Amino acid sequence: MAAAVGVASGADVPSKLKLYSYFRSSCSFRVRIALNLKGLEYEYVPVNLLKGEQFGAEFSKVNPINYVPALADGDFVISDSFAILMYLEEKYPQHHPLLPSDLRKRAINYQAANIVSSSIQPLQNLYVLKFIEEKVGPSEPLAWVQYHIGRGFSALEKVLADHAGKYATGDEVCLADVFLAPQIYAAVKRFNVDMSQYPILSKLHEAYSEIPAFHDAMPENQPDAPEPQA
Template sequence: MTAATGCGGASGVASAPPAKLKLYSYWRSSCSFRVRIALNLKGLEYEYVPVNLLKGEQFSAEFSKLNPIHYVPALADGDFVLADSFAILMYLEEKYPHHHPLLPSDLVKRAINYQAANIVSSSIQPLQNLYVLKFIGEKVGPSEPLSWVQYHIDRGFSALEKVLAGHAGKYATGDEICLADVFLAPQIYAAVKRFNVDMSQYPILSKLHEAYSETPAFQDALPENQPDAPEP
């Protein structure tokens, strides 16, 4: 099977079909969303195993063995289990480099991808996760979590607009979908759909959001399209 041309501009022929993977995911988790996008882009089949964070299933004895810090996603590849979305994405990239590469061969573009991904994964998303918002709501006040999230998203998005200026094309660092896009798409989606962020301040990110909404690999990974999403 010939893989689609990816970020590095390379395509290849798989020597054998990869074994089916197992993804432990929660429909609304942006970290799980990232991995779903990458699996779709790389054309890798996987079994979806829902972990309901609101019901506390991440604290079960079974899931604690998979990820002792109790976050989703976790990915099982046979007997090997890996947690943390960034680690999972790097694992998939190195194991399946010819299935839609996510990293550009150009060193500067690759560095920009790492920088943008890290802004999302280190400076925005951890500050909006379920544990943080629950803590703020309980310790500070029920009206505080939204303003907290909006502040940190705005701070991160302002930085991303500057970082991507001069690099963005149809996608974050050109006209191919790369690692930065895998991180940006879930974060922008959450900003728009969950946290009511005014995107008019962010023309580059708004343009990317439109491109992602037209891309099947992103559409199929959307929270509302997952088997554990609640009925509309």
């Protein structure tokens, strides 16, 4: 069942954006943050990955590679969170820009985002963990994920050391933050990563929790999130 979420928008903002999402997907989490930051209203269309809904005929027409998120803007559909974020940034640059004007700072944002999107997150995808569990054993997926998160987080600590302020690349929320927040959240909430080794990322995690756009995008606050156990 779809739900309309997001911030009330002005007359220049269309109201027919539709986000195909799964509450626990960190890639969907990124897009939800960006939509919230930019104040764009959207319709939330849940796709239950555990039930295999991403492989159904209907969603396969939306995204043939069967991943979430996908974003429909009227009759135009785009998938892959990085592509979606760049589309939103270029279409709505006046709504909380995600890319700084400084060329070097912008490059650091791209670098941090790519470490998350290419060197960490794909290695913790559901299909990867299922494959490892089936081929190696039930105890191996967690060790696999923790190793690759640790490797990526160690690199991010070094990349951000000379650039971090209140947020990843200064005192404004930018693209890097949109990628980092879901990944750090997953490391803490799902994968039991010892964050004491990563002081910069730990500080950022605390800062993100205070931003309404981030808080509202968290998995537990989505329409398809399970009810908390009593």
